[in-house]
Amino acid sequence: MDKHVGRVQRIDNDHHAWVLAERTGACGGCSQHHGCCAMVDGQHRMLLKVKNVPDAQPGDQVVFRLHERIRLKWMLILYATPVLGILIGAITAAIIWNTEGMTVAGTLIGLILGFGVVKLLAGRTHAVKEMTPEIVGIQRNDAAHQRIITSTVSHGCCA
Numbered sequence: 001m002d003k004h005v006g007r008v009q010r011i012d013n014d015h016h017a018w019v020l021a022e023r024t025g026a027c028g029g030c031s032q033h034h035g036c037c038a039m040v041d042g043q044h045r046m047l048l049k050v051k052n053v054p055d056a057q058p059g060d061q062v063v064f065r066l067h068e069r070i071r072l073k074w075m076l077i078l079y080a081t082p083v084l085g086i087l088i089g090a091i092t093a094a095i096i097w098n099t100e101g102m103t104v105a106g107t108l109i110g111l112i113l114g115f116g117v118v119k120l121l122a123g124r125t126h127a128v129k130e131m132t133p134e135i136v137g138i139q140r141n142d143a144a145h146q147r148i149i150t151s152t153v154s155h156g157c158c159a
Contacts, residue, residue, distance in 0.1 A: 003065045003136065008056045009047065017052040017135065019062060020045055051134040063137040070130055078118055085114025 006021030023044045050064045089110020094103045121127060 002068065002071075003063050004133075005061060005063055005139075006048070008052075008058050008060045008062055010058055011052065011056075012049075015052050016049050016132075017056055017062070019048050019050050019064060019135075021048060021064075048133060051132055054135055054138055056135055056138050061139040062135045063139070064133045064135045066131070066133045074122075074127075074131060077121060081118050081121075082111055082114035085110040085112075085117070089113070 004021050004024065006019035009018045009020050011017050023046055048064075050062075056062050086107050087110070090103055090107040092110075093106020097103070097106075122131075
C-alpha cells in the first residue's frame with residue numbers, strides 16, 4: 001500500500017480531515033499541473049478528504065494511505081468497463097445490422113453505457129467510503145522530540 005505524508009488543514013464533524021499533501025508519482029510529474037483542477041494554487045499540492053481514525057488535529061503532520069488492493073480494483077473497473085461496453089456494443093450491432101455505420105453507432109452507445117455503469121458504481125455510498133484514504137499515523141512535534149502515533153485500527157488479515 002502507498003503511504004503519503006500531508007498536513008491537516010481542518011477537521012469535519014463526520015470524522016474526516018482535510019489534508020494538504022504533495023503530489024507524487026504520475027500526478028507529481030504531470031506537465032499539465034497548471035490546468036489541473038485538483039491542484040492547490042497551481043502548485044504540486046492537493047487537498048484531500050481522508051478518514052480521521054486517530055483523531056488528528058489541524059496542523060498535525062499525518063501519514064495516510066489507500067490500500068493497493070482497493071486502488072487496483074477501482075482502476076480495473078474504471079478502465080475495463082468502458083472497453084467491455086465498446087466490445088459488447090460493436091459485436092451486438094454487427095450481428096444485428098451487419099453494416100459499418102450501425103457497428104460504429106453500437107460502439108459509441110456501448111462506450112457511453114460503459115461510462116454510465118462506472119458512474120453508477122462509483123457513486124454508491126459504499127464505493128465512496130471504500131475509496132477514501134485513511135490516516136494511519138500522526139507525527140506531532142513535541143518540544144523535546146518528535147513522536148509518531150500510529151492508529152490501532154485493525155484491517156483484518158488481508159489488508
